[in-house]
Structure formats: C-alpha cells, structure tokens
Amino acid sequence: MNDRWQNVLDGSARWAVVQGDCLDVLRDMPDGCVDAVVTDPPYGHKNNDDGDLIHRRECALGKAKVAEAPRAIANDGVEAHELYRTVMPILRRILKPGCCCCCCAGGGGGDPQLANWSLWMAESFSFKQIVVWDKGPMGMGWHYRRSWEAILVGQKPGAACAWYDETNTVENIIRPGQYGVRKIIPDADEHPTPKPWELARHFIQLHSRPNDVILDSFAGRGWVGEAAIRTGRRYIGVEIDPFWAAKSRERLVDVESVGDLFMPATARARIEPKGVLL
Ligand SMILES: C[S@@+](CC[C@H](N)C(=O)[O-])C[C@H]1O[C@@H](n2cnc3c(N)ncnc32)[C@H](O)[C@@H]1O
Structure with a gap:
C-alpha cells in the first residue's frame, strides 16, 4: 500500500x-496538502562505494563485516543532483502557499553543491535563508575539514511565510548543542548519515503548528518523523530503501509508545539511534 499518506491527510x-x-509517491499527492517539508536528500557524495569511513574503521577493528552492513545510500552518486532538482518543483506543488521547505544541503566540499542546490531551490521557491548548523568538533576530510552543514529554507509564494516563532531571537546559525542539537556518529550497522531529531524539531516548530502535516521525502531512519510525533504534528515519510523504511517504522512505533518529550532518561535511551552523541 503506497497511498497510506492519504490516511494522514x-x-x-x-x-x-x-x-x-x-x-512516484509524491506525484500522486494533491496540490497544497502539506504544511512543511523537512528533508535530507542524498548529497551525491558516493558515501558507500566501498563502505564509508566509519564502516571501514569498524571492519578493521573486527566490529563489522562488509557483507552484513546495510549502509549503501540509494542515489548517492551524481544522480543525486538531478534527483534534487527534479523534486524541488514537486515539493512546491504539494506545499500550501506560504509554507516552507527546509532541506539539508551538505557542508561544502570539492564541488559547488551548496551553490547549485541553492539556485535550484530558488527555481521553485522564494529563497529564504541558508541556516548553518555548526557541528562542533572537526568532521571528515583533509584540507578544510567539514564542521558544519547547511539547511536551505525556501518558501512557497502566495501567502505570508508560515513562521511561528514569537521571540524574534532565532538566528541563521545553530551552535553546537543549541536547541539540543548534537551531531551523531553512527555505529557501522546504523544508517550512515543520521541527523539528530532535535534538528528537525527546530525547523518544525518554526514553520508549523500542532496537527500540521510534515513531509520528509528522503526519510532515512525517521529523524523527522520522531520530531513530528514528539511535537504533535502529523507526519508522512517516503523512503526508497525497504530496510530503512522498516527501521523507520519501528522507530516511530517506539517513539509513540514511549510518549512525549518529558519522558524519563531511561526510556529516552531506548529510542536513541545507536551511536555516539557528540
Ligand atoms: C541522507 S539520507 C537521510 C538520512 C536521515 N537524515 C536520517 O537521519 O536517517 C537520504 C535517504 O534518502 C533515501 N533515498 C534516496 N533516493 C530516494 C528516493 N528517490 N526516494 C525516497 N528516498 C530516497 C536514501 O535511501 C537515504 O536513506
């Protein structure tokens, strides 16, 4: 059943x-049915051509086996850019006027990905902001090691921007630990590019209200779903990989059963993605 999104709408x-x-899935969804998009597409970094860095290290330590590790990311080659450019106008169509698309877009590198993705978002949206998530300690790389990621925000024209913060203190940078956002280094058997659910919560709370519908077109392990459920929003996630789609569902069932944000720390630990929180 690929139209379960109807039940959410x-x-x-x-x-x-x-x-x-x-x-395919978004093509069937009606115009203007979604209140916010928060998503994290494949960046085209060929993360898993022969196992990513963390996976290779864990193999070397005897903690993981190449054959067992379900870590390949679909569409993570050059096709990622075409996919991104193709999905932007579709996301615009299914968003309500004034509503926003918040899209992770990498942290720079040897190609001008961030520049291209910004321009391609601007083909479909009124370009609103580049938000920098400062991830703190150094990331992978050699020269100019990656220490931040960008989240591009575009607004569908036609109505006032869906913006629900009343403090006027929100900046276009998220500092390490701010809003509870900390980077995750995954174990070798986890999704290779996990984002903290608190990062999704930040954008969901800025751009939507309780009971609104949040869409993640590249759902991965369900980080946006967790944030949506915890903040009382409805959620539609689309994930091409059956393994990660199933893992996402398991995670969200867990999140629902554990309850709200004020859960005790022991229960909270049960639903953290496995890995190191920095
Ligand atoms: C960068 S990862 C997102 C990970 C996510 N931030 C998390 O915390 O789990 C991108 C995801 O998009 C999925 N994907 C790639 N192409 C897709 C497509 N055409 N439709 C839906 N999902 C796709 C991949 O399988 C991958 O899980």
Missing part, C-alpha cells in the same frame, strides 16, 4: 512511512 492516521521512490 484525512486525519485517520497520525503518521505513515511509505516505501518507494519519492518521485
């Missing part, structure tokens, strides 16, 4: 993770 379900190619 009509309110008979709070969330759905749909397994499939988002280009």
Whole structure:
C-alpha cells in the first residue's frame, strides 16, 4: 500500500512511512496538502562505494563485516543532483502557499553543491535563508575539514511565510548543542548519515503548528518523523530503501509508545539511534 499518506491527510492516521521512490509517491499527492517539508536528500557524495569511513574503521577493528552492513545510500552518486532538482518543483506543488521547505544541503566540499542546490531551490521557491548548523568538533576530510552543514529554507509564494516563532531571537546559525542539537556518529550497522531529531524539531516548530502535516521525502531512519510525533504534528515519510523504511517504522512505533518529550532518561535511551552523541 503506497497511498497510506492519504490516511494522514484525512486525519485517520497520525503518521505513515511509505516505501518507494519519492518521485512516484509524491506525484500522486494533491496540490497544497502539506504544511512543511523537512528533508535530507542524498548529497551525491558516493558515501558507500566501498563502505564509508566509519564502516571501514569498524571492519578493521573486527566490529563489522562488509557483507552484513546495510549502509549503501540509494542515489548517492551524481544522480543525486538531478534527483534534487527534479523534486524541488514537486515539493512546491504539494506545499500550501506560504509554507516552507527546509532541506539539508551538505557542508561544502570539492564541488559547488551548496551553490547549485541553492539556485535550484530558488527555481521553485522564494529563497529564504541558508541556516548553518555548526557541528562542533572537526568532521571528515583533509584540507578544510567539514564542521558544519547547511539547511536551505525556501518558501512557497502566495501567502505570508508560515513562521511561528514569537521571540524574534532565532538566528541563521545553530551552535553546537543549541536547541539540543548534537551531531551523531553512527555505529557501522546504523544508517550512515543520521541527523539528530532535535534538528528537525527546530525547523518544525518554526514553520508549523500542532496537527500540521510534515513531509520528509528522503526519510532515512525517521529523524523527522520522531520530531513530528514528539511535537504533535502529523507526519508522512517516503523512503526508497525497504530496510530503512522498516527501521523507520519501528522507530516511530517506539517513539509513540514511549510518549512525549518529558519522558524519563531511561526510556529516552531506548529510542536513541545507536551511536555516539557528540
Ligand atoms: C541522507 S539520507 C537521510 C538520512 C536521515 N537524515 C536520517 O537521519 O536517517 C537520504 C535517504 O534518502 C533515501 N533515498 C534516496 N533516493 C530516494 C528516493 N528517490 N526516494 C525516497 N528516498 C530516497 C536514501 O535511501 C537515504 O536513506
């Protein structure tokens, strides 16, 4: 059943993770049915051509086996850029006027990805902001090691911007630990590019209200779903990889069963993605 998103739109379900190619799934969704998009597409970094750095290290330590590790990211080659450019106008169509698309876009590198992705977002949206997430300690690389990631924010024209912060203190940078956002270094058997759910919560709370519908077209392990459920929003996730779609569903069932943000620390630990929190 690839149309479970309908139950979320009509309110008979709070969330759905749909397994499939988002280009197919989103095509069937009606115009203006979603209140915010928060998403993290493949960056085209060929993360898993022969196992990523963390995976290779864990193999060397005897903690993981290449054959067992389900770490390949679909569409993580040059095709990622075409996918991104293709999905932007589709996301615009299914968002309500004034509503926003918040899209992770990498932290720079040897190609002008961030520049291209910004321009391609601006083809479909009124370009609103580049938010920098300062991840703190150094990331992978050699010269200019990656220590931040950008989240591009575009607004669908036609109405006032969906913006629900009343403090007027929100900056276009998220500092290490701010809003509870800390980078995750995953174990070798986890999704290779996990984002903290608190990062999604930040954008969800700025751009939507309780019961609104949040879409993640590249759902991965369900980071946006966790944030949506915890903040009382409805959620539709689309993930092409059956393994990660299933893992996402497991995670969200867990999140629902544990309850809200004020859960005790022991229960909280149960639903953290496995890995190191920095
Ligand atoms: C960068 S990862 C997102 C990880 C996510 N931030 C998390 O914390 O789990 C991108 C995800 O998009 C998925 N993907 C790639 N192409 C897709 C497509 N056409 N439709 C839906 N999902 C796709 C990949 O399988 C991968 O899980």
